[in-house]
Amino acid sequence: MIVKMKYILIIILTFILADVSAQNSQVMYFMNMPQNHLLNPALRPSNSVYIGLPVVSGINLNINNNFVNFSDVFIKGQPKDSIISILNPNYNVDKFLAKIKDKNSIEPEVKIQLLGVGFSVGKDGYVFLDINERIDGNVVLPGDLFKLALKGNEGFAGSKINLSSLRGDLKYYREVGLGFSRNFTDKLRIGIKGKLLFGIADASIDNKSLAITVNDDYSHTFDANLAVNLSGPVNVYMDSKHNIDSVVFDNNRFKSSSGITNFFSGKKNMGLGLDIGATYDLTERLVISASITDLGYIRWNKDITNLQANNQFKFSGLNMLDFFNGTKTIDELGKDYLDSLKNAFEVSKSAKAFTTYLPFGISVGGSYNVTKQFSLGLLSYSRIIEKQIREALTLSANINLGNALSTSLSYTAENHQYDNFGAGLAFRAGIAQFYLVTDRIPIMWNRIKDDKTNIIIPANWNTFNLRLGMNLVFGNKPKEKNDKPMVQVE
């Protein structure tokens, strides 16, 4: 059991240590699936009705980072076949740090579709309703933080340890979306989805500035202006000197069903979201499309804790004049130093509502129908997280046999990674449609083994993206072109 757990941890680590990208199931964009309206609300499946069953209709998992890989953490050492970790004294830390960027991101994302319904309305309208549980995280670790941890502060003499890019936001919320799309002209189709957002828990860092200047004489100037905002079942206790004494998870509210319901309802942390998109048929074969998804915010009002640090502090060593002239003893000087150091990190606590914004995506794509069933697609997807932009460009070949079978093979070029082959498959057995989509299939593998286990993991899996689920689909019979509506609406 322990061995299994170890390898589960390795696999999780691998996923976490994959390079960040903007991948968001782009493979799905040109497939004939109900879920592709999540990428562009103007897109609709060929079936007239779909029902997504709770949980099983869709699970989407993305875990990304942009700075380190499994093979960076564990490397081959000497003697041959021995393995050393990043914490081994023989590990070349400089080589590792050379790969570290100024901004190093970790972005976990989980989306579970609790309910999905879509149905045709009128001649070409399509209405869809989604309820999704979402966990979105994005953490940016400044490169200087790694240098500081692994190499210390000596190398920063005469410069600044810049931690101003430190950022973090981990939010758990529920999204209830109601959307509609229709053709506005023969060629233009527009879709829009409004979303009510119910925030359940959030922890975020609002970092206006955070830096440590290390002078040549190793005196330090600390400059901090940041806030940590929490909305969740935690209690933060402060001591009399305005330092954090303890952080305690509030178990009590989960001892009753009403408490649990109250917590997971998220009614007091409301927000709004919007997806908007369009497709335009340039020719019979060439279709272009664009969308903006996940524009929105959540106003957090419940269980709020704001921890604010706004300090400037210089430490330049104990002033021995006080000792020599007898004003203070060495013990008193040391105590003063520790007190001043603590005061440098003095934190004030409050409970003010705060707002977080969703990372949003911009998709711009085009597809060329080589035949009725086969198309080539090109999709640009940009994900904007505060001041950071992730960009991915996906080229795909798509086969759509009605909604009986929809497949896609893709190649994605994104942040310095060019070996991202993805694939998607959706097939229907009766009214049940199954799908599995991933933006990246690893080409190179590493084998991890010991006495009892022998598994392979991606050698350079720079993102982990998986979307899978099952829909109930109705109205699957494709309309003939010469079909005429029974009732002509003027």
Add this chain to the structure above:
Amino acid sequence: MIKRSFLFISVIMGLSITGCIKDTYNMKMLSKQAHLSPTLAISAVKGNISLSDILKSNDTVVYGQDKFVTLVFKEDSVVDLKLSDFSKGTLIHRTAVINPNKFDLNINDILSHITGDFLISNPLIKFNYTNSFTDSIKIDLNVAGRGKDKTIDLTLAPFPLEKPNIPVQQEITASYAIDKTNSNLPLLISLPPEVINFSGTATMTSLVKSSLPGNNALGPNRLHGSLEIDIPLELKINNLQFTDTVDNFIKDKGNGTDNPAKPEDFQLLRINISAKNGFPLGVSMKMSLYNSSTKASINTVNANDILKPAPVDSNGKATGQTETSTSIEFTKEFFSSVNNADKIIFSFTLNSTGNGSQDVKIYSDYRINFNASLVVKPDINLK
């Protein structure tokens, strides 16, 4: 349809299979070592300090109007003679004995650690007295300084005392100066002496040959004297060493101690010292790990010129500050040999400007501006 699905899955699987195994990681071969060794640097101490900041003027340390520093030691009642004490000799030349006494400077502990050349250039002993005898009195003072391993005599010739001008003056208060012009005083003071022993005689010469000496029979005459040793800090120092041996406080004491840091936990400890020295004195340091069983130094750390002396003018007064930057580095080899030593020997070497070739003067407003930082590279074992 199902067939097509399997076909597609086969393609996916094929892509994966055709992807090759890049490396095999045999986790049985994973090294258990887990260490973290960041190099941490922090400014430790600083100061901009003059002598007067740390030592206020008092009876012993005296700052002159020009801020020149003089050390003053006083001994009262060195001489206290009455007429009855002049009992020896002839009627014309009567002699009194100045009882042997000693002046203990209480510096024997310091002196036991000092070697090297040291010269106080212009010391002064003042014999301050009050005399009511009307006959002439001459003092023959025997003064000897006893240093760590030798004794130096003052070699002071007998000197006369002033007498009161009767009848307008009943007693006179005066002083006799003993300095380098009339004695070996600079050598005696520069021993430096642990104890100054003194004794001697006072000889009274009467002008009138009678059974009673002159007018002294008229009243209760007395001679009362004290010594004041003035040591102006005008000096020369050439390789004056202060050496002290202490128990090895860095050594790992083993079980039972709650000190979490062990010597072997450090790869490097460096002390960076930068200073602007306004004193005409330079300091070097040496630290040796010593095994008293084998009587051998195991490892020595040298820190030459922690402070370099300030330049001086022709009068010996400092004319500016001398900047120095020194690193005292304790390597992993040092820390690995710490546990083989039971003692640590510290040795400080002082030199005045010009390595003792000229006199330098110490003023209370000389300043030293220093900053010491610590650079530590711990070896943190995370296993």
